[in-house]
Every structure is written in structure tokens, then in C-alpha cells.
Amino acid sequence: MKLTFPHMGTLDMVLSDLFSRLETDFIIPPKTSVKTVNLGTKHAPEFACFPLKVTIGNLIEGLEAGADAVVMVGGIGPCRFGFYAEVQNKILRDAGYDFEMIVLEPPTTDIKDFMKKCKKIAPKKTLWQIFQAVRVGWKKAVAIDEVEKKVLKTRCFEKNFGDTTAMHKKALAVLGKAITPREIQMARDKALSVIDGAKKDFENNPLKIGIVGEFYVLLEPCINFDIERYLGQKGIYLERSVYLTDWISFSKKNPVMGLSNDEVAKAAKPYLSHFVGGEGQATVGHVVKFAEEGFDGVIQLLPFTCMPEIIAKSVLPKIHRELDIPVLTLVIDEQTGRAGIITRLEAFIDLLWSKRKKKLSIVG
Amino acid sequence: MIGYLGVDVGSVSTNLVVIDEKTNVVAYIYRRTMGEPIRAVQEGLRELKELLPLGIEIGGAGTTGSARYLSGVIVGADVVKNEITAHAVAASHIVPDVRTVLEIGGQDSKIIILREGVAVDFAMNTVCAAGTGSFLDHQAERIGIPIEEFGAYALKSQAPAQIAGRCTVFAESDMIHKQQMGYHAEDIIYGLCQSLVRNYLNNIAKGKELLSPIVFQGGVAANLGIKKAFEEALETRVIIPKYFNVMGAIGAALLAKERVENKPETSFKGFSTSDIDFKTSSFYCKGCSNNCEILKIEVGKEVLARWGGRCGKWEIE
Structure with a gap:
């Protein structure tokens, strides 16, 4: 089984880290591009909300690249997002793709189903090992977000145009390599100080x-x-x-x-x-x-x-x-x-x- | 005498204005862009020069409108400003206590809310261009009435027809239907004006507090039918400034005047810029998955400007 998933900001970085820990085979679809949007718009209903269109584009690109399973999250409440996985499943099958669809519904709705799906994603691991992998991967995901937050707060002070964006890339590369909790902790501190590496002028208000x-x-x-x-x-x-x-x-x-x-x-x-x-x-x-x-x-x-x-x-x-x-x-x-x-x-x-x-x- | 040039290049019209130091309008040009912004600016400059009194020197230049960056390169602008700010600046300059600006142009319409001379809120049409100048133009042509007389026709209406105004295509079908039922042209035209105003107020002005003084500007303000429909709907008088169709350009000129106060000299390239052969070309950047379209402006072999990328690596201005 080769899993693929839709893009959403740094989600690909978080999931590839987690799937590597779980020894699950996966394919990251190509970064969202004009081509992705065109693919999604072509297959999704015209009046559907935009994220559905883009994510369908991502999944098609992932399946074309060789994936045979898709992981999506479900949801509850009056937002249409809760139906995304079902709609994607139907649209992709109508378009002629054969794959397995794994939908993670919030564990609060059905904990047994949730655990079953987790096992499906990581057949080589026990539930305890999955829990541990998520726990450590989570630390990294939080660190990635903390770096992003710092970038948003400090880009306005940069002296040289584009420096912060370049440093952000560098910081993410530092985090990408971290595996153990200790390494993640150290990489987090280093990544945050990498952002400080962009020359800044704090004079302006x-x-x-x-x-x-x-x-x-x-x-x-x-x-x-x-x-x-x-x-x-x-x-x-x-x-x-x-x-x-x-x-x-x-x-x-x-x-x-x-x-x-x-x-x-x-x-x-x-x-x-x-x-x-x-x-x-x-x-x-x-x-x-x-x-x-x-x-x-x-x-x-x-x-x-x-x-x-x-x-x-x-x-x-x-x-x-x-x-x-x-x-x-x-x-x-x-x-x-x-x-x-x-x-x-x-x-x-x-x-x-x-x-x-x-x-x-x-x-x- | 020193003058300040304002250039507003929009989808439909290209407007140029020169104001003097006391901010009076010395001369202005209102012409069609015809899809060729560079030519429109160059020919506009040529015509404008003819209108200017002798001895006037341009001390600053500003551009606005959807082609503001392009025209900024061509004229050598001291300030390049978005059309929302430019319109707000011009309106509050001419009617200092203005609290609402209704602006309807060729393909966009906007509303600007001001309080005590400062813009506090604005909105611009996003997913629909119903009710803008292009549509009225098209309908005038279809009915066979020159757009300049469209408004006067509307005023003759005794019993305006109900026209669906949410979508221009359906508005057109509805108008054809009403024509075929035998309605008078003036009743259909005024009905259209009313439905466009309704559409504007329900979409762009939704949730905003429209307090008078209300200024109505942009090319569509020439249409007396729309003005009357606004006054009926808002139950108040609507002011149409004297230079309603070149307000964006006036705003750009005012901003240019302000900018050069803190600048050693103007970047204005002179009226001879009309004779330069500007070449534009575009290409897709392959640097990342964004595939930005980059636009390039050249004179001979020299690249004057390049823009369109998200990351800024191609940008020269």
C-alpha cells in the first residue's frame, strides 16, 4: 500500500515525518500548482468550495504518481468539509482511479473505528508504537508552526528583502532532519535562532x-x-x-x-x-x-x-x-x-x- | 507655473489630468483604453500637452488604475497608488466633508466610507461585474441608443420595468423579454438603472452605513438614470463632482503633489516619453510550483521593469 494525501501548508512535512516513523509507504503529491487547481476544477462540481477542488487536484496528482491509497480526515458539524472524503472518493472513482480510501473521523465520535484506521495506515506497528510515533512527530509539527509564527511576526523588520523567507527555508531544513525527541528539541531552538539570522531593524513601528x-x-x-x-x-x-x-x-x-x-x-x-x-x-x-x-x-x-x-x-x-x-x-x-x-x-x-x-x- | 500630472489607466478609459499648485484642474483627457494601455497613455500625453497653457512645467506625476505599474514606468511616476485610495483622496479633496463615495467604473465598482476625512472602510466588487460601465455600454449598443443619451432616456420613464439585475446575462435576457412584450425603451432603460443600483447596494454596500454627503463618481456617474435611481433608493441627494469621470487621475495628481514635497526632484520623464517604443513581453517562471507569469518592459535592450512574481526575484521597478 502506498499512501497519498492532499497538501495544506506544511502538512506534507508533518505527514512524511510521521509515515517514516510508522514505516508506511507514501507518496507526496507535487506541490500545489496551477496544474493542480486546473485538475481539481475540472473534476469537482462548480459550486463546491475551493479547498475541495484543490485537494482533488492533489489526490489525482498523487495517484498518478503511483499511490494506491488516500488518507483524509473527516469531520462533524454544518461545514461541508465533513463530506470532503466521501465526495473525493466518489469523484475519483468516477474518474477511473482505483484506490483505498482511509478516512480518519474525529476519535471522539468513534474511538474503535479510529484505532482500526490507524492500524490500517501502519500495519507494521502496534497501537502503542503508533501512539509513540504520533507523540514525537507532534513535537516536531508544533516546532514547525512555532517557526512559522516567528516568521510572521518578524518579517516586517527585515533589512534585506527576502532574507526572512530564505531563513525560513533553512530553519525548516534543520527541523526536517531531527528524529528523536532530544534532537527535535535542539533543532527547534536552532531553527528559531536561524530566523534571527535575518538582519533586522526594530526601529520602525x-x-x-x-x-x-x-x-x-x-x-x-x-x-x-x-x-x-x-x-x-x-x-x-x-x-x-x-x-x-x-x-x-x-x-x-x-x-x-x-x-x-x-x-x-x-x-x-x-x-x-x-x-x-x-x-x-x-x-x-x-x-x-x-x-x-x-x-x-x-x-x-x-x-x-x-x-x-x-x-x-x-x-x-x-x-x-x-x-x-x-x-x-x-x-x-x-x-x-x-x-x-x-x-x-x-x-x-x-x-x-x-x-x-x-x-x-x-x-x- | 508648476503642474502635477495624474494618470488613471483603467479597463475601459484612460484619464490624464494636470492640476496646478492650488489644485485646480488645468487640463484633462478622458479617452478609451481600447486594450492598449501603453498607446493610450502615450497618445493621451500627446493630446494633453496640446491642451496645456504655455510655460507650465510638470513638477510631479502619479499613476493609478489597474495599469498603474505599467503607466508608472512609462510616465516616470513619483507615486503609484491603487485606485481605491486615489478615489478617496480626490473625493475628500473636492467635497471635504464627504462620508460616502460611490464609484462605478468600466469593470469595477467600489464604495468607500470616510469619516472626518479619513477612509475607514471600502469594498469592491469581487465575483460579479454586473452594473458596471462595460455592461451599460453593451446594452446601449444593443438597444441602439448612444451611451451618452442613455441617462436622458431613463429620465423620461413613467413606469419603469422590473429587470433582473443579479447577473448581466440574465438582465439582458430579461430586457429582451420585456422588449418583446412591448415595453417602452425608456421604461426598460430606467428599470435597468434601478436594478443595477439595487444590485450595487445589496452586494458592494451590504452592511455599510451610507451617510451623506454622498459623492457619486466614475464614468457611470455620467448616467443621469443611475444617479436618479441612487437618489430614490437612498432617499437623499447624491453629489456628482464636476470632474466625476477623471477623479482617479485627480487623486493621483494630488498624491504626486504631496510626494514631491519630500523628494529632491520628480521622476517624470517628460512628454517626449510618448515617442519611445516600449516593448512588453511575458514568460512563466519555472523556479517553483507557483509558475508565476512575469511581465517585462523594455526599451531597446534595456529592461525598464519586470514584475508579476510572488517571491520578488524578478522584480525591478
Whole structure:
């Protein structure tokens, strides 16, 4: 059995580390590209949300490269993501691919099924060994996210254009080689100090923008036009509402982002009091939190037709009025042009600067 | 006398403006881009030069619009600004207490909310171009009424027809249907104006607080039917500035004037830039899986500018 899986930011790095530990054969599909998107758009229904299209493209590329099994996660709640695996399975079979589909549903729904699937992925290992592999691999995944978080926070200070991105690559290479828990711990510290290697100028007082929205478009730079790099290189300090391990984690504590799900839901409560699927409520909560922390603005990213984020979007004007925080919503799918995104980002940056200047002139 | 040049190259029109030191408009050109932005800018500059009084010297230049980077290279811009900011700057300069800007151009429409002279929120059409200038152009042509008279026709309407305005294609089918049922042309035209305004308010302006003074600008502001439909829907007066169709260019000129205050000299290349042969070409970068399309602008063998990549390795500006 040769497993393949869809891309999502650094997920390929995390999974290849885990599968190597489990001695499971796997194939990483080629990085998401225009070709992937075209493949996915061709096979997926037109009105499906964008992540489904892209991930179908990934899986086709993985199967074409020789994989004969696919691993996907399931989900519960009113977001369409929970059906992805089933829909992908059907579409790929209709397209003539023969493979095994392994769907990991949240263990809280059916723990026995979950363990059975784990055994299927790693037939050579006992459940205890699988647990150990996940435990160690998890440490590495968290370290990868911590590095990413640091990159977002410090890119705005870089002296030489592109240095931080180059250092990020280097830091990930350092982490990639680490195997044992001790090595991972050392690699983590080294990787974080590699990021410090990019020359910085801490004199400027950058704009602070929080990035919120649907996790897939947040985590996959190829799909979101690498918006974080663009903004960072424009000198903007960034924080994001979700990192890969926050999303995967079954616990309510988010290891990287810092706030627990309960804290975020509490912040959202005056505006959106219940779970609406996906990250809808979390998006609202994070906008409130970013406003409280004195951020200059927030950018919401969502795939076209994403229901939970549309619900969140509809309450954002109220938060804007009450907490005085500008929010820019960007809708992303295969029809979205980069030029349009850049125009809106440029205008948003201008807006935030003039707002800050005005605030300073009142204080001064 | 010193003048400041503003250039706004959009999908449909290319506008050039020169303002003087007191920010009065000295001369302006409004012409079609016709899919050839470089030629439009060069010919626009040539025409503009003819209109300028003797002895005026360009002390700063700014560009905006979807071809802002390209036109920035051609004219030698001191400032290259997105059209949202440029429109906001121009509107708040001309109507200082403006709180809402409605802007409808050739292929995009936007709304800008200002409070005390500062833009606080904006939105631009994303997935739909219904109700923008191109569509009105197309419909005017189909009905056989010059676009310049479209608005006047609309005002004659006594009983406007209901037209589906969510999608331009369906709006067109609906209009044909109404024509075939025997509706008057003016009722169909005003019905279309109303449905486009409804579409604009329900999409772009959704959730925003539209407070007066409201300024309506962009090429479509020439259409009196749309203006009337806005005034009916918003139940308030809508101001159309004198130079409504070149507001983006005015904004760019104002920003250029501001920029050169902190700059030793302007980058403006002079009107002779009209005679230079700019060549553009593009290629796909194979450096990574993003496969960015890189655009190159050359004069002779010299590469003036290159852009389009995400990582910045090709960028020269």
C-alpha cells in the first residue's frame, strides 16, 4: 500500500515525518500548482468550495504518481468539509482511479473505528508504537508552526528583502532532519535562532494586522496568493488565528496560536453566540481579540461559498463599528485574480496608515 | 507655473489630468483604453500637452488604475497608488466633508466610507461585474441608443420595468423579454438603472452605513438614470463632482503633489516619453510550483521593469 494525501501548508512535512516513523509507504503529491487547481476544477462540481477542488487536484496528482491509497480526515458539524472524503472518493472513482480510501473521523465520535484506521495506515506497528510515533512527530509539527509564527511576526523588520523567507527555508531544513525527541528539541531552538539570522531593524513601528478565516485558505500559501509574505515584505507585523497543529489538535487548547477555543468563543459571544460550523465563530472571536490587543486591522480570508465564514462576515460590520477595527474580507477561488487582491491590500494598508496617523495627531 | 500630472489607466478609459499648485484642474483627457494601455497613455500625453497653457512645467506625476505599474514606468511616476485610495483622496479633496463615495467604473465598482476625512472602510466588487460601465455600454449598443443619451432616456420613464439585475446575462435576457412584450425603451432603460443600483447596494454596500454627503463618481456617474435611481433608493441627494469621470487621475495628481514635497526632484520623464517604443513581453517562471507569469518592459535592450512574481526575484521597478 502506498499512501497519498492532499497538501495544506506544511502538512506534507508533518505527514512524511510521521509515515517514516510508522514505516508506511507514501507518496507526496507535487506541490500545489496551477496544474493542480486546473485538475481539481475540472473534476469537482462548480459550486463546491475551493479547498475541495484543490485537494482533488492533489489526490489525482498523487495517484498518478503511483499511490494506491488516500488518507483524509473527516469531520462533524454544518461545514461541508465533513463530506470532503466521501465526495473525493466518489469523484475519483468516477474518474477511473482505483484506490483505498482511509478516512480518519474525529476519535471522539468513534474511538474503535479510529484505532482500526490507524492500524490500517501502519500495519507494521502496534497501537502503542503508533501512539509513540504520533507523540514525537507532534513535537516536531508544533516546532514547525512555532517557526512559522516567528516568521510572521518578524518579517516586517527585515533589512534585506527576502532574507526572512530564505531563513525560513533553512530553519525548516534543520527541523526536517531531527528524529528523536532530544534532537527535535535542539533543532527547534536552532531553527528559531536561524530566523534571527535575518538582519533586522526594530526601529520602525509597523502596522499590526491579524489574519483570520477559513483554515485551508489561511494555511495554503499557494492558494492565498502568499498574502502573508506579501504583507510581511510591505513591513506589516502579522499574527494568524490558526496554525496547522492548532487545527489538527483534538484538545481545546491551541498549542501555537495561544488562545484556547473557549477563550475565543467567549470573545465572539456578544456577536455570534453559537457554533456555526468551520471557523465561523472563531473568526468572530479572533477579530474581537485582535481589536482588544490593539491591532490596526484584520484581514478575513474565505473560499467562495464558504458558509461559516459568510455568517462571520455578516456580523463583522457591527464589530467594526463598536470596536473601531477595520476588517478587509477577501474571497478566494480559482476565479480570483492576484491583481484584484493586491489592489485591495494596498488600499487597506493605506487606510490603516491614515487611521493611525489621525489617531496620533489627536493624541499629539 | 508648476503642474502635477495624474494618470488613471483603467479597463475601459484612460484619464490624464494636470492640476496646478492650488489644485485646480488645468487640463484633462478622458479617452478609451481600447486594450492598449501603453498607446493610450502615450497618445493621451500627446493630446494633453496640446491642451496645456504655455510655460507650465510638470513638477510631479502619479499613476493609478489597474495599469498603474505599467503607466508608472512609462510616465516616470513619483507615486503609484491603487485606485481605491486615489478615489478617496480626490473625493475628500473636492467635497471635504464627504462620508460616502460611490464609484462605478468600466469593470469595477467600489464604495468607500470616510469619516472626518479619513477612509475607514471600502469594498469592491469581487465575483460579479454586473452594473458596471462595460455592461451599460453593451446594452446601449444593443438597444441602439448612444451611451451618452442613455441617462436622458431613463429620465423620461413613467413606469419603469422590473429587470433582473443579479447577473448581466440574465438582465439582458430579461430586457429582451420585456422588449418583446412591448415595453417602452425608456421604461426598460430606467428599470435597468434601478436594478443595477439595487444590485450595487445589496452586494458592494451590504452592511455599510451610507451617510451623506454622498459623492457619486466614475464614468457611470455620467448616467443621469443611475444617479436618479441612487437618489430614490437612498432617499437623499447624491453629489456628482464636476470632474466625476477623471477623479482617479485627480487623486493621483494630488498624491504626486504631496510626494514631491519630500523628494529632491520628480521622476517624470517628460512628454517626449510618448515617442519611445516600449516593448512588453511575458514568460512563466519555472523556479517553483507557483509558475508565476512575469511581465517585462523594455526599451531597446534595456529592461525598464519586470514584475508579476510572488517571491520578488524578478522584480525591478
